Structures are given as structure tokens and as C-alpha cells.
Amino acid sequence: MRNPPLAALCAIIVLLGITGVAIANLTKPRPAPALPAASESGKKVITVTVEATSTSPAAFRIENNGKVVLETPPETPRISREISVDAGTAAELVATIKWSHTESENAARVKITHDGDDLADQSIWGTETATEVIDFTAPAQ
Amino acid sequence: MKLAIIAFLAGAVALQAADTVPVASLSTVLSDIATNVGGDKVTVTSIVKPGIDPHEFEPSPGDVKAISQAKLVLAAGLGFESFLSKVKTAVGSGPTFVIVGDSITPIMTTEEEDHDHEGHDHEHGTPNADGKVPDPHWWHSIENVKIATRVIRDALIQIDPANTATYQANAKAYLAKLNDLAKWTKVEIAKLPKSKRILVTSHDALGYFARDYSFEIFPVQGISTSDQPSSQKVQLLIKEIKDKGVKAIFAENIENPKVLSEITRETGAKLGGTIYADGLGDKEANTYDSMIRHNVTTIVEALQ
Numbered sequence: 001m002r003n004p005p006l007a008a009l010c011a012i013i014v015l016l017g018i019t020g021v022a023i024a025n026l027t028k029p030r031p032a033p034a035l036p037a038a039s040e041s042g043k044k045v046i047t048v049t050v051e052a053t054s055t056s057p058a059a060f061r062i063e064n065n066g067k068v069v070l071e072t073p074p075e076t077p078r079i080s081r082e083i084s085v086d087a088g089t090a091a092e093l094v095a096t097i098k099w100s101h102t103e104s105e106n107a108a109r110v111k112i113t114h115d116g117d118d119l120a121d122q123s124i125w126g127t128e129t130a131t132e133v134i135d136f137t138a139p140a141q
Numbered sequence: 142m143k144l145a146i147i148a149f150l151a152g153a154v155a156l157q158a159a160d161t162v163p164v165a166s167l168s169t170v171l172s173d174i175a176t177n178v179g180g181d182k183v184t185v186t187s188i189v190k191p192g193i194d195p196h197e198f199e200p201s202p203g204d205v206k207a208i209s210q211a212k213l214v215l216a217a218g219l220g221f222e223s224f225l226s227k228v229k230t231a232v233g234s235g236p237t238f239v240i241v242g243d244s245i246t247p248i249m250t251t252e253e254e255d256h257d258h259e260g261h262d263h264e265h266g267t268p269n270a271d272g273k274v275p276d277p278h279w280w281h282s283i284e285n286v287k288i289a290t291r292v293i294r295d296a297l298i299q300i301d302p303a304n305t306a307t308y309q310a311n312a313k314a315y316l317a318k319l320n321d322l323a324k325w326t327k328v329e330i331a332k333l334p335k336s337k338r339i340l341v342t343s344h345d346a347l348g349y350f351a352r353d354y355s356f357e358i359f360p361v362q363g364i365s366t367s368d369q370p371s372s373q374k375v376q377l378l379i380k381e382i383k384d385k386g387v388k389a390i391f392a393e394n395i396e397n398p399k400v401l402s403e404i405t406r407e408t409g410a411k412l413g414g415t416i417y418a419d420g421l422g423d424k425e426a427n428t429y430d431s432m433i434r435h436n437v438t439t440i441v442e443a444l445q
Binding site for chain 2: 066090092093
């Protein structure tokens with residue numbers, strides 16, 4: 001047996017060190033969890049993803065509450081963008097699609113998702129331009 | 142020679158009219174639907190003319206005669222035509238009465254207890270067990286007008302089965318037009334943030350519109366134009382308008398906007414324009430389609 005009291009002391013010091021680090025970690029101030037941002041009206045907002053594809057290139061425009069929140073140049077084949085909407089409300093996005101090729105009927109598909117969940121999935125048909133309302137309930141969080 | 146030609150033409154017109162189904166309509170909106178569905182197979186007589194307040198209307202002996210000569214009589218129902226039971230009694234069992242409102246699921250509303258009737262004898266529809274009465278202004282929901290179109294199509298087919306194909310084709314075309322109107326309306330209203338969807342109107346006629354497009358509604362009068370608001374109600378309304386920051390209030394084509402003018406003075410809200418509530422107008426709103434487009438455009442422009 002070689003110097004057992006010294007070994008025990010070392011073990012106690014190590015244990016105290018580990019416990020101290022653990023206590024320090026547990027009591028360390030943490031940043032508050034991210035809260036939804038607020039819109040101009042003071043309501044909480046969440047971010048949703050707008051994905052749109054079209055049978056032929058087009059200019060896409062999305063309006064929310066009377067304001068343009070997404071607009072692309074002509075000849076855009078597809079989009080995937082994030083926009084903000086009021087949380088926990090029935091949203092009404094006005095989607096306008098202007099197609100470049102107007103010889104035959106065109107179709108576009110607009111999908112709204114939030115954290116991987118589908119909120120809306122709508123097909124819009126038209127020859128030159130089509131405008132439709134995409135309505136969905138925005139999650140509260 | 143000229144007289145002979147005129148007599149011949151008059152005879153030809155009379156012959157054509159005799160070949161059509163005579164329809165009497167007690168609502169300008171129903172006249173428009175019947176004209177669209179019936180086409181050249183019907184002759185529609187509007188008993189209540191555009192711009193006339195149907196809540197105050199009383200049929201003349203000439204009107205009763207015209208109704209008695211019709212094969213089909215169209216009424217909005219739900220208490221809208223206060224004179225309906227009297228007219229039915231007067232004309233007897235001749236014409237077929239179709240009360241379109243009987244096919245509509247109504248919004249039930251509380252009849253105001255503190256309003257005055259200005260001495261008029263009028264009905265507000267039959268109260269249910271809770272004392273609520275149906276709102277008779279169902280045509281402010283385009284979905285209800287689609288139901289009305291089908292009701293009128295079926296009534297015409299019943300009366301004139303020989304022209305079934307025509308009535309079916311006309312109704313199909315009109316329903317497609319109503320679908321376009323519904324789509325347009327939805328897009329226009331979506332341009333208006335929900336926080337601004339507050340309607341202050343002369344009388345409580347836009348309940349179905351408010352329900353379909355998420356508006357909060359504050360009528361000055363009750364569901365009839367003869368329901369006069371109490372001064373207490375006007376004061377409460379002024380407070381609501383101030384609290385909510387309402388930008389505009391709306392007069393109706395057949396109303397005296399005096400009370401509304403007083404409210405605008407007190408609140409600073411502007412008069413947002415004239416809307417058509419109880420029926421069609423004779424200019425920019427002489428069809429159902431143009432009436433809805435006029436109302437929606439007026440409301441959205443004023444509240445934006």
C-alpha cells in the first residue's frame with residue numbers, strides 16, 4: 001500500500017472540483033428562450049416559408065395586410081423565401097403571378113410551411129396573370 | 142300605313158310577352174337573378190324599384206294587380222317584405238310564391254329594445270325561442286345568392302318545364318359569374334388589414350358580409366331602416382368609433398345621412414361613400430355584380 005491518505009485527498013479534491021463545475025454550470029445565468037418578434041401593430045409574429053413553383057417562369061408577388069412582402073423579377077422559375085405573419089391569426093396572403101409565356105394556360109403551386117408543417121398548399125391557374133388569396137391559420141408560436 | 146306598322150309591332154311585342162313566363166319580384170336583387178336565369182323565357186316585373194326603401198314600401202293597387210297576373214312571385218323573405226302576408230291574401234291562389242329566404246340559413250340577431258318604429262307597422266321576421274329574429278339581408282353573402290340562383294332555376298323549371306335546358310344553362314353561366322365575383326371580392330378584401338375591418342353603417346344590413354369577410358360591424362340603426370337609434374346608442378357608437386380609431390363610416394343610397402353626419406362631426410371619421418344595402422341602385426349598382434363591386438371598392442378604399 002503506497003500512501004493511501006494522499007490518494008484519498010486527491011480523489012476528494014477531484015470530486016469537489018467536478019461538483020463545483022457542475023454547480024457553477026447549473027447556476028450560470030442563461031439567455032432567455034427566443035420569443036417571437038413583434039409586428040408594427042405590436043402583435044407577435046412568426047416566420048413562415050413561402051415556396052412557389054410554376055410550369056413556366058413567372059414574376060411572383062405576395063402581399064400581406066396590404067403590403068408587398070415578397071416580389072421577384074420576371075422569369076423566376078421557383079422561389080423559397082421566409083416572410084413574417086402575425087402569430088395565432090387567420091392570415092390572408094394575396095398571391096399574384098404574372099407569367100412570361102402566355103400562349104397557353106399556366107399553373108403555379110404555392111406552399112406555406114412553418115417548422116416543417118404544411119399550412120397551405122394551393123394551385124393557381126392562369127394565362128397571363130392570376131391573383132388568389134391563400135388563407136391559413138398562423139401558429140401561435 | 143304608319144299606324145298599321147305600329148299596331149303590327151305592338152301586337153308582335155305582346156305576342157312575345159305572352160309566350161314568356163310572367164315573374165313579379167319583390168326585391169331588386171331577385172329581379173336581377175331571375176333575369177339572368179330566365180333570360181328571354183321570362184318577363185320580370187320589379188314591384189320594388191331600385192332606390193326605393195323596401196322596409197318602408199307599401200304596394201299600390203296597381204302593384205297588387207301586377208303580382209296577381211304573374212305566374213311566379215319572388216320574395217326575399219325572413220321578414221324583409223312586411224307587406225307579404227297581406228299581398229298573399231289579396232292575390233289568392235293564382236301565382237306561385239317562392240320565398241327565397243326560406244332556403245337560406247339565416248344569421249339570428251337581437252332586435253333592439255330601445256328603438257322607435259316611427260309609427261310604421263312592420264315585421265322583423267319571426268323571433269325564435271331566444272327572442273332573436275333572422276337578419277333578412279341574406280344577399281350580402283355571395284354564397285347565399287348562389288343558393289337563390291338554384292332556387293329560382295328550380296322554380297322556373299317547375300312552372301315552365303319545356304324550357305328546362307335554357308334555365309339550367311343560364312343558371313350555370315350565372316353561377317360561374319358569381320364564382321368570379323366571390324374570388325374578386327376575396328382578393329380585394331384581403332388587401333385590407335383585419336385591424337381595419339370595422340364597418341359603421343346606417344342600418345344593420347351588412348351582417349352576412351361582415352361574417353363572410355371578418356368585419357366588425359357597428360350599425361347606427363337596427364335591421365330595419367325605420368328603427369331609429371336612441372341618443373344613448375349614438376353616444377355609445379361615438380365612443381366605439383373614437384376608441385377603435387375608425388377612419389370612415391358609410392351612408393346608404395336610400396338613407397338620409399343626417400345622423401351619420403353628426404357622428405362624423407363628433408368623431409373625426411369621414412363619410413366613406415355610399416353603399417347599397419337593401420337592394421340595387423339605378424346607376425353604378427344596377428346589377429347584383431356591380432352592386433357588390435361598388436360596395437367592396439368603396440369600403441376598401443375608404444378604410445385603407
